[in-house]
Amino acid sequence: MNLKEKIRTVPHWPIKGVMFRDITTLLQDPAAFKETCDTLYDRYRDMKVDKVVAIDARGFIFGAVLAYKLNVGFVPVRKAGKLPYKTIRESYTLEYGENVIEMHIDAIQKGEKVLVVDDLIATGGTIYAATKLVEKLGGDVVECVFIVELPDLNGKEKIKKYNAFTLTEFEGE
Secondary structure, eight states: OOGGGGSEEEETOSSTTOEEEETHHHHHOHHHHHHHHHHHHHHHTTSOOSEEEEETTHHHHHHHHHHHHHTOEEEEEEETTOOSSOEEEEEEEETTEEEEEEEETTSSOTTOEEEEEEEEESSSHHHHHHHHHHHHTTOEEEEEEEEEEOGGGOHHHHTTTSOEEEEEEOOOO
16 A cells, blocks of 8 residues: 555645645554554564654544554643643744644653554654653653654754654655
């Protein structure tokens, strides 16, 4: 299966000049969704992982499946004000704005091995902020995982101290 063909491009969304990579078309295709999830599981099934941290909102889809299949805990990273308990927070810059993410203060225990999952890496701001949250709580980032990478935006440069894995990329398209 060509994963790239399963991802829709929406020009000028959410703002003019942005080519949005929409994974909902991948999710709607049962074979493509299954293959994507199975590929991620195959990569991590023999790796020592204690928690899967996933970023709001599309990262939750793959992160939750991966945590379930690996039989490890799942930790949601949410936009500010969405988590009900005490949180730690980190601000970051997107390719088209700024935001803040939070994680519960008891989500990660010192020394836990953590996979950080998101659907896409562009400028790297969101994933960098998520890795900082993991480290603030004493976790060890094993790898950062993405379905899509936009390499022209150099996002992996922000997280170069970590291993990063991506299933497909869209260069300058």
